[in-house]
Amino acid sequence: MSPPASAAKLRVGIAGLGRLGRRHAEALAFSTRHVELVAACSPVAAELELAAAEFGIAPEHLHADFAAFVDDPAIDAVVLVTPTSLHADQSIAALRAGKHVFVEKPLALNVEDCERVLAVAAEHPQQVAMVGFVRRFDPSYRRAAEDIEAGRIGRPFLVRSQTCDRNDPQGFFVRFAPTSGGIFMDCSVHDIDLARWMLGRPKALRAFASGTIALHPGLADCGDVDNGLAIVEFEGGARAVFYASRTLPHGHETTTEVIGTEGTLQVGFGAARDRIERRSAAGVHHEVLPDFFERFREAFALEMVDFVAACRGERALTLTLSDALEATRIGLAITRSLRSGLPEAV
Numbered sequence: 536m537s538p539p540a541s542a543a544k545l546r547v548g549i550a551g552l553g554r555l556g557r558r559h560a561e562a563l564a565f566s567t568r569h570v571e572l573v574a575a576c577s578p579v580a581a582e583l584e585l586a587a588a589e590f591g592i593a594p595e596h597l598h599a600d601f602a603a604f605v606d607d608p609a610i611d612a613v614v615l616v617t618p619t620s621l622h623a624d625q626s627i628a629a630l631r632a633g634k635h636v637f638v639e640k641p642l643a644l645n646v647e648d649c650e651r652v653l654a655v656a657a658e659h660p661q662q663v664a665m666v667g668f669v670r671r672f673d674p675s676y677r678r679a680a681e682d683i684e685a686g687r688i689g690r691p692f693l694v695r696s697q698t699c700d701r702n703d704p705q706g707f708f709v710r711f712a713p714t715s716g717g718i719f720m721d722c723s724v725h726d727i728d729l730a731r732w733m734l735g736r737p738k739a740l741r742a743f744a745s746g747t748i749a750l751h752p753g754l755a756d757c758g759d760v761d762n763g764l765a766i767v768e769f770e771g772g773a774r775a776v777f778y779a780s781r782t783l784p785h786g787h788e789t790t791t792e793v794i795g796t797e798g799t800l801q802v803g804f805g806a807a808r809d810r811i812e813r814r815s816a817a818g819v820h821h822e823v824l825p826d827f828f829e830r831f832r833e834a835f836a837l838e839m840v841d842f843v844a845a846c847r848g849e850r851a852l853t854l855t856l857s858d859a860l861e862a863t864r865i866g867l868a869i870t871r872s873l874r875s876g877l878p879e880a881v
């Protein structure tokens with residue numbers, strides 16, 4: 536399908552209106568330029584009712600059936616915010632139906648599914664296919680990448696990166712674990728993508744992981760942990776160390792350190808909710824970030840702006856499906872290592 540004329544709005548349909556889908560829908564409906572949210576898909580009737588009530592989507596464009604959704608002639612592009620286990624097949628169906636595709640991370644939970652998406656995307660070069668590695672759109676991470684590109688820390692050779700969520704006593708992620716791929720595929724996949732980006736996309740060779748269950752024993756049923764550690768070795772000597780946690784007591788902490796031969800860069804340390812610092816005899820306090828969405832609110836908005844611009848033919852994407860495939864490949868080796876207790880080849 537050819538990109539719409541620049542004057543025309545990109546007509547988007549969203550599939551999945553859960554925790555993150557609602558946020559993407561809000562951005563598309565209310566704050567992204569050159570786009571119109573015209574259709575929605577969910578197997579849950581209440582979510583379709585929400586799509587009508589909150590986003591004004593007309594009844595004929597509310598779909599319980601995904602096949603009917605991708606065939607809806609009113610849409611140019613789909614945004615897929617569905618369970619990870621559905622990403623590959625839904626992306627392929629949308630590409631074959633002639634739509635541009637934005638799909639949330641990770642692209643898929645095995646390499647074969649990623650390769651199937653890449654093959655179909657290659658058959659549809661006029662259509663955009665983008666994976667939601669939101670940190671690529673965060674202004675701080677972008678500045679860090681530019682600094683590295685400009686040689687300001689010399690040759691980067693080590694990345695230490697973590698994604699740590701505030702403990703959710705309700706254990707949403709325990710219910711989510713059977714379809715998420717586990718803590719490394721769900722959380723560390725962002726850090727894996729960042730490490731490849733910051734280190735210049737070296738080939739990953741070997742991974743070693745360990746983990747523990749600190750608070751959520753239900754995770755054991757699917758071989759998952761609530762705190763995980765991993766080391767990845769890359770060709771040429773670069774290394775990455777990842778930490779992921781579901782159990783921080785106070786808030787969300789995503790931090791990354793890139794170590795180079797002539798300097799280091801740190802992103803996200805000491806992140807505060809706002810710019811207020813309260814000082815008293817009890818100490819100096821600032822509010823912490825409650826969750827990933829507040830930390831990456833701006834990046835989620837910029838990500839949609841880039842997707843829309845790419846679909847309208849105004850901008851090329853630097854983030855590729857191959858990057859998403861490599862992130863899955865590395866995440867899988869880490870997950871295998873967690874289970875085997877041995878280093879695993881990537």
Ligand code: NAI
Binds near residue numbers: 555576639668721
């Ligand atoms: P969720 O479980 O809250 O939402 C999933 C949604 O998909 C629900 O609305 C459900 O009704 C819908 N759904 C289920 N089957 C469907 C089908 N066959 N067709 C259409 N819709 C269907 O999950 P959440 O947390 O919103 O995550 C969704 C995706 O977003 C996951 O792949 C996750 O990895 C990703 N994600 C990405 C984040 C990021 O930082 N980029 C953060 C959180 C989630």
